[in-house]
Amino acid sequence: MIKTRLCDLLGIEHPVFQGGMAWVANASLAAAVSNAGGLGIIGAMSAPAQWVKEEIAKVREKTSKPFAVNIMLMSPHAGDIARTVIEEHVPIVTTGAGNPAQYMKAWIAAGIKVVPVVASVGIARYVEKRGAIAVVAEGCEAGGHIGDLTTMVLVPQVVDAVKMPVVAAGGIADGRGLAAALMLGASGVQMGTRFLTAAECTIHPNYKQRILAAQDIDTLATGRRLGHPVRALKTPLTVRFAKAEFDSALTNEEVESIGAGALRIAVQEGDNERGCFMAGQCAGLVKCEQTAEEIITQIFSEAEALFKDQKPWLM
Amino acid sequence: MTNFEKVVEIMQENRNVDPSLVKPETTFAELGLDSLDMVELVMAMEEKYGCALEMTADIKTVGDVAQLLGA
Numbered sequence: 001m002i003k004t005r006l007c008d009l010l011g012i013e014h015p016v017f018q019g020g021m022a023w024v025a026n027a028s029l030a031a032a033v034s035n036a037g038g039l040g041i042i043g044a045m046s047a048p049a050q051w052v053k054e055e056i057a058k059v060r061e062k063t064s065k066p067f068a069v070n071i072m073l074m075s076p077h078a079g080d081i082a083r084t085v086i087e088e089h090v091p092i093v094t095t096g097a098g099n100p101a102q103y104m105k106a107w108i109a110a111g112i113k114v115v116p117v118v119a120s121v122g123i124a125r126y127v128e129k130r131g132a133i134a135v136v137a138e139g140c141e142a143g144g145h146i147g148d149l150t151t152m153v154l155v156p157q158v159v160d161a162v163k164m165p166v167v168a169a170g171g172i173a174d175g176r177g178l179a180a181a182l183m184l185g186a187s188g189v190q191m192g193t194r195f196l197t198a199a200e201c202t203i204h205p206n207y208k209q210r211i212l213a214a215q216d217i218d219t220l221a222t223g224r225r226l227g228h229p230v231r232a233l234k235t236p237l238t239v240r241f242a243k244a245e246f247d248s249a250l251t252n253e254e255v256e257s258i259g260a261g262a263l264r265i266a267v268q269e270g271d272n273e274r275g276c277f278m279a280g281q282c283a284g285l286v287k288c289e290q291t292a293e294e295i296i297t298q299i300f301s302e303a304e305a306l307f308k309d310q311k312p313w314l315m
Numbered sequence: 316m317t318n319f320e321k322v323v324e325i326m327q328e329n330r331n332v333d334p335s336l337v338k339p340e341t342t343f344a345e346l347g348l349d350s351l352d353m354v355e356l357v358m359a360m361e362e363k364y365g366c367a368l369e370m371t372a373d374i375k376t377v378g379d380v381a382q383l384l385g386a
Binding site: 098099101102119120122123125126129147227 | 349350351354355357358361367369370371
């Protein structure tokens with residue numbers, strides 16, 4: 001059994017987080033991952049606090065194990081949700097797309113364990129100093145909002161710079177990725193794309209099919225011009241967005257409007273033309289639909305086998 | 316040394332910024348610095364001056380960061 005200090009710290013059996021994916025990471029998926037011994041995460045995205053409250057209640061109906069809420073700091077409701085997690089006694093909060101400093105004092109005072117998602121060493125050090133219990137260091141192989149550095153270079157540099165446990169994210173979809181992350185010094189991994197095809201993941205079947213069919217070169221990062229790049233599968237929409245980014249005749253607002261609402265369309269309607277199917281570069285590694293428990297069992301047994309017998313690597 | 320001068324000194328040491336380009340109203344974006352660079356600067360200031368600086372989303376200019384250092 002692979003155990004790390006993250007397990008005791010958060011009260012989880014296996015050191016794996018399920019990413020707090022917008023429109024995807026609802027109570028169904030989060031509860032399944034938590035019940036399987038990982039850390040299930042509700043993605044609060046840009047939803048109002050009431051929706052988050054309802055999802056928290058649904059998770060609690062399905063599991064008594066620890067779970068987390070991911071707060072997207074660019075959300076217009078971030079302040080409300082920051083209060084909701086305190087009122088609802090959510091045990092763990094992860095944060096994304098920004099600097100959570102303004103909320104951390106109140107969360108920590110309320111006994112919430114805070115695990116920010118970071119894309120640089122500086123922000124990891126900054127949040128550690130302010131009481132973060134761990135960080136997720138996410139490389140740009142990931143889907144959704146991304147930074148600039150790759151997982152391979154970001155994780156060991158964050159590990160060297162902080163004392164708290166580091167969770168590696170971005171590009172990890174199987175036991176090899178898990179083993180590699182642990183070798184880089186991580187205490188666990190976060191996976192998003194691999195859980196997109198979990199049986200308990202309620203996204204449209206077309207979305208799952210697209211992930212299962214994806215190859216290595218099938219994702220595209222767009223939005224650098226707007227200052228918040230996003231990785232998704234190459235589709236007519238993302239290709240149009242990428243072209244618009246280089247069109248100096250268009251304003252930033254016009255470019256932004258091309259992607260408005262497109263993730264919801266992908267998740268709920270599965271529309272191949274109008275949808276934005278967010279996914280990481282590891283989509284090409286995702287080959288079948290399995291339950292969350294099967295996914296977790298498989299990646300940990302693969303990693304254990306690799307640690308036991310390193311011969312596949314060495315002559 | 317004024318707070319503004321302290322910030323400019325750290326920007327030069329830590330981010331290689333030419334001090335002659337920096338006025339209090341200069342934005343970080345104008346200097347080619349993003350939010351991650353700002354966190355680096357804030358950490359460097361905290362470590363050099365032993366303080367804790369509250370970063371807020373509305374920090375745009377070098378003068379804004381100097382104000383964080385307080386009186």
